[in-house]
């Protein structure tokens with residue numbers, strides 16, 4: 137059987153061509169053969185030469201009368217001139233021979249580049265030629281037509297050919313579609329048999345052709361059905377490959393046993409197990425959702441197969457409590473648990489949260505002796521880049537010695553100097569920042585593999601979860617945290633001065649009633665060129681450990697629409713000055729926070745906002761993560777169209793955290809034709825008449841209308857996926873994984889993704905090395921190439 141892994145460099149000559157192919161991601165014979173056309177088109181009805189009009193798309197059945205390779209008149213380009221004679225109008229006696237002639241021209245830098253055409257289009261050759269007519273009435277010619285050579289004179293065959301779907305490949309400069317077609321054709325011609333990746337029973341169940349048929353129909357279908365079947369085949373093939381890669385990764389990660397953790401285990405002679413003591417002293421009951429997820433997690437942890445679970449739930453949905461339970465379970469069984477956050481700030485926050493949650497169960501300051509028999513407390517340690525060296529050493533020594541403790545940290549925990557010799561559980565918050573390699577690094581030390589719990593506050597669409605995190609089991613905490621106030625969202629067209637004025641008045645009322653108000657701006661100062669505040673990826677102003685980059689936020693780096701050249705964005709500095717001068721805010725303290733301030737200044741602004749001394753905070757997305765001010769009840773987002781949907785959602789999550797109902801006003805210089813044009817009226821915020829309806833439904837409008845329509849993060853994530861180019865979603869999700877999907881759509885192919893994922897898991901379970909399906913094994917290997925998913 138043909139080895140589809142043969143590098144193209146063995147088959148194709150020319151460094152330039154090879155590098156262009158590589159640019160398209162085509163490196164092996166298999167890549168090239170299965171390269172799908174960007175789209176199909178038809179040449180159209182055959183045209184008689186006497187009906188030709190300049191500029192028209194024509195399809196001609198003709199014979200080559202002469203062919204001459206030479207140069208253009210200016211001698212700056214090689215030119216192949218081919219004279220065609222119409223074969224369709226042949227019987228027409230009234231027609232003079234001259235009128236049945238048409239010139240075809242091909243141009244290139246060097247004559248050698250034209251030899252392919254010159255050889256094929258020798259005198260006497262019959263063919264069908266398609267293209268757009270260049271030149272004028274008298275000197276019409278066809279430049280670089282598509283064409284196909286015919287063996288015999290047969291107008292019927294020509295007619296059929298002209299009606300066939302023709303492939304058009306995604307081309308790059310210097311490698312036009314027809315060249316790709318020719319390369320594929322050349323290889324197809326020598327192919328003996330096509331290796332099959334999809335087992336026959338699955339093909340039958342999914343109504344797919346064989347690999348051989350699919351490959352032929354992919355490039356040269358006789359009709360649309362064949363082409364549709366070929367692209368189905370390709371999508372199922374991609375789903376199966378991805379599913380198999382993820383299943384393999386999972387089975388390799390799970391190859392080493394983990395510690396089975398006993399809910400009843402206890403470290404001391406007396407008393408209840410830690411988990412029970414913790415639950416008993418929690419000031420609240422677990423919600424139904426938390427109970428369910430805890431049962432899932434505890435069930436996983438009881439087994440010696442490493443847990444691989446993603447826990448999804450909005451900020452405040454109670455994930456941390458569950459992770460703490462899992463960590464305590466590890467500790468009560470005499471093992472270590474690690475809690476990792478993407479940034480130092482968030483690690484500190486986690487450490488504080490855990491210290492508070494554990495109360496007198498925790499021992500954050502004691503020695504490093506660990507749990508002795510009979511001890512009552514859980515040693516809790518913080519290990520980050522800024523931990524003092526001596527303390528760092530002591531913690532590392534304790535970890536290496538296998539002492540049972542709970543350690544909180546950043547990536548620093550994964551550095552080579554940290555050796556966990558007794559790690560039973562790794563909790564990773566916002567796992568998107570932790571690449572597969574890091575996970576593997578963590579898994580590779582110690583006697584047994586740790587259980588792995590990833591947590592994410594960012595709702596991930598189902599198809600993304602399946603393709604990107606498909607090797608993980610997923611638990612979802614969907615209830616909003618208890619006691620959360622209602623939050624209403626209104627879209628305000630900035631041009632409506634009355635509404636905007638009313639919005640500020642409403643903010644003042646809110647503050648005088650004891651609330652706090654956030655005002656969000658997309659920029660820090662007028663000269664802030666990078667629009668860094670909204671994007672969260674400022675050039676110099678925000679350090680990597682800044683709150684602004686903390687936590688996963690798919691809006692970071694998201695491609696928002698191009699900013700109109702005349703658009704002036706509101707800035708934190710100008711807005712604060714402007715608001716301070718407004719009579720409605722007289723006597724109200726205003727604070728500003730953004731990443732341009734040093735950490736202490738920023739923190740003190742945030743603190744004074746929390747305490748209510750400056751109940752109006754004008755800021756950038758610096759408040760997106762980690763701010764928890766229960767009194768905050770209103771948010772006004774300026775230039776709301778300059779924020780991504782998930783970012784808006786995260787921002788809005790800062791209000792309505794206490795029992796006060798919240799109001800979110802998204803102001804943008806847009807019309808909201810979908811009825812989002814809701815206004816602030818005299819003393820209540822109320823739905824108003826729709827705006828003129830003249831506004832266009834742009835992605836920005838769609839985004840904001842989706843935002844106003846629901847607070848359900850999962851619904852918003854799905855909407856985001858529909859509105860945005862899906863590549864952006866994946867690209868932001870985890871670097872290096874964005875090129876995974878070539879033909880599958882995260883929006884429309886959910887069913888295929890699901891079906892193939894399940895089928896692939898079964899295949900891998902029965903045949904972990906894919907020994908019985910070498911073609912699938914090859915595809916999985918190709919997929920893993922570069923960022924090898926399956927290395928252990």
Ligand code: ADP
Pocket residue numbers: 420421422423426449450451452453454455456457458617618
């Ligand atoms: P997350 O980690 O998902 O952001 P947390 O676990 O930090 O959420 O919980 C957010 C807040 O809600 C914390 O103050 C926590 O103590 C509280 N909380 C968690 N679970 C419950 C519950 N079942 N009932 C009431 N409050 C809860």
Ligand code: MG
Pocket residue numbers: 451452455456
């Ligand atoms: Mg949290």
